[in-house]
Amino acid sequence: MKKIIRFLTFNGVFFIPAIILSIMLWNGYGDSISEGKLKTDDISRLYTFDEGNRVIGITYDHVQTTQATARMYDTKTDQKLRSWTSGSYSFDEMWSTIQGKQLLLASKSPAEDLEIYNYFPDDDRKELVKKRLTIPSFLNSNTYQWNGRMIFSGGSEGTALILGELKDGRFLLHNLNEEDLPARPTRMEPVMNTFNGQTRIPIFEVTLKNDQKAFVSAISDDNDHLSVYVADEEDQFPIVGDAVEKQMRRDIGQEQEMAVDVEREYPKRARLVKTDGELGEVVPTPEPVYQTKVYQLNDEEVLIAGSTEEDDAKGKLTGFIYNPNTGKAASVDPIFNSLSFKYLKDSALSFHKNLESTSLYYAYNNQSTGVYDMDSKEMNEWTAADIVAMENADSSHEKSFDSFKDYVLEGGALVLNWAIWIFIPLLLLAVVFILPPILRVTRRKKLEESETLAAEIVSIQETGSYLNEQPVVRIQLRFLHEGKRMEKTVKTVVSYVQIPRPGQQILIHYHPKKQRVTLLKEGDAIRETKPEMINGAVLRKVESYGMVGRGHVVLLTFEHNRESYTIPAIQASGFEFQEGEKADLMRINGQLKMVTYGDAIMNRSGKDVTVTGTILRARTFPIALHDQTPVLLDLTISSGGKPVQRTVSQFIPSHMTIEPGATIQIQTKQGDLEKELAFANEKQGSATITNVSFISVVGNLPLATIHADRNGIQYEIKQTIDPITGVMPGDECWIAYNESTHQALIIKYASI
DSSP: HHHHHHHHHHHHGHHHHHHHHHHHHHHHHHHHHTSOOOOOGGEEEEEEEEGTTTEEEEEEEESOOOOOEEEEEETTTEEEEEEEEEOOTTTTTOOOEEEEEEEEEEEEESBEEEEEEOOTTSSOOOEEOOOOBOSSSOOGGGEEETTTTEEEEEEEEESOEEEEEETEEEEEEEEEGGGOOOEEEEEEEEOTTTTTTTSSOEEEEETTTEEEEEEESSOOTTTTTOOOEEOOHHHHHHHHHHHHHHHHHHHOOOOOOOEEOOOOOTOEEEEEEEEEEEEEEEESSSSOOOOEEEOOOOOSSSEEEEEEEEEEEEEEEEEEEETTTTTTEOOOOGTTTTGGGGGGGGEEEEEEEOOOOOOOEEEEETTTTEETTTTTTTEEEEHHHHHHHHTTGGGGGSOOOHHHHHHTTOOOOOHHHHHHHHHHHHHHHHIIIIHHHHHHHHHHHHHTTTTTEEEEEEEEEEEEEEEEEEEEEEEEEEEETTTTTEEEEEEEOOGGGGOOOOOEEEEEEEETTTTEEEEOTTTOOHHHHHHHEEEEEEEEEEEEEEEEEEEEEEEEEETTTTTEEEEEEEEEOOOOOTTTEEEEEEEEETEEEEEETTHHHHHHHHHEEEEEEEEEEEEEEEEEBTEEEOOOOOOOOETTEEEEEEEEEEEETOOOOOOTOOEEEEEEHHHHHHHHHTTTTSSEEEEEEEEEEEEEEETTTEEEEEEEEETTTTEEEEEEETTTTTTTTTTTTEEEEEEETTTEEEEEEEOO
């Protein structure tokens, strides 16, 4: 709690700008939610497809670079599905068609190139135009519809004239320079009346560089090839029109045998076009249609729409789908219920129907869109108000985590400043409260993979850097790992009052794989390494290396499973290691130790325990054996609050120094330790050693049966003795003894 109060006291000032900016950001977010809601005036286009299951609304953002946003909705659930944003030509022109189950919308990009997007019922959109087609003027001036197809006239980056054709959900580019023409085409215009149903093929007139005329079909055949007719120099279309149309019908394979057009005179009825291009009889619809408008739907069907009376002011809208090939007409009056006669005069009104489908679609700017099913006679329509209702019901227009995230991701000066001032206190918070636990977990994981070893400080040097006014030092360490001497350097912060010194022993963590050293810190867990036991190793060789005190330094070579193990040891006076005897060995932290030797293997019992001893005195002998030196230690061992003194000798790495006050780990039997503690309460006094016989070795200490005389009473002593000091008949030792059992324990060896 104090830590939190201290943090808020010193760093709370950083929260003030963050709080103020957060309030401003939230208010701005609320305003954006309100401003972001759609209004009916925002809708520019409406389209439906997929039999009315999908409806799309188009809006434009009139900024310096115009953007168009398309939003798709599921009409069954009134749910918004997806939205897409793209650049758009500033005049907001758009043409549409439905081919198969796909809605295709054509517009101009800000670079005045043609853009066609293909919308699928599975809520996906793909851009269809991959090659560049530049529209030289308005899209409406260079776009034509024919039997459900869309044709675009334009140019490319060179001097080529290009025809773009959208059919069967595919976009085709026809380069007129690649057609079989006697000269390069320089100009292209549609032939009058060929796109309004008066001819069976839409045709372009092309002027060539040599002033010759050519005629090119606006649609391609099944192999995506255009039909080309090259005229003589003086030939005009009125003269060669029949020949051109016959050739193109043959090349293209147009199935429709008869065309439909509207008479020019009042009352403007729909008539069939004869083979010579003249208007023939009135189209035989079930009911008369006047002031007619003909919409070409596909290769076989047309929509004939108009008034039921010659005077459209007195009649009502009616319509029939007519197939010139079969002569059949079907009424579609319900699709006109929400339309007025003036809409027929507006080029923005469009109708679409696939040949094999029973769905007739219509779209009229931002007013409405709908679909009429000719089988079920069901009519469904959607207006701009319907789109607005579905859009504004979307969760993105409600205050929520997702909408707030979207608002923040849009960026802006306010969001940037808010993010900076939020980041500063959060960073401070992380440094104080979050980072330390993470570092502790990381450190604990590293330590779990490390080994705890003792190391000697070889040298210490200041780096010149300080952290919290404490010096950063470079410490060179020396230690043994798996019998190999290693040296590593670490950097750490030390206190001026507790600067380590060369020769000092410290504990370290060593990561064998990474070969990295970490200093042991307060609170670190010391990893206990599970020892590797080598039981029943046979002593094969005993080599002598001189005397230390009463003991004899030897190097023992054991063999087990065809592997050799060497251990330095001190042979007590009166005891000899014998080749052929067996021993149990233990490898721990890379060091090899002898656990038991000789008869003790058969007779060992009781629990092994490890106790910590505090060094009172240490004497090192000038003998190095396999980089290890014998040392004689006087220790105080505490267990259960009772101190016990013990003298032991051990081999330590030659580079290590032992000083009084340091601690050392000693292995012993639980029974032996309890025996020592029990005798600590017995009477004590001097005694003379009368007899010594050795049994075996426990650890690196020989186990002996000793008899001592005190005031004419013989006491039996059974304990491990230190081999350097040793025990010999005639020695005066200080013992703890029990007068009733005549058992004793040597407390202090004879002086040597």
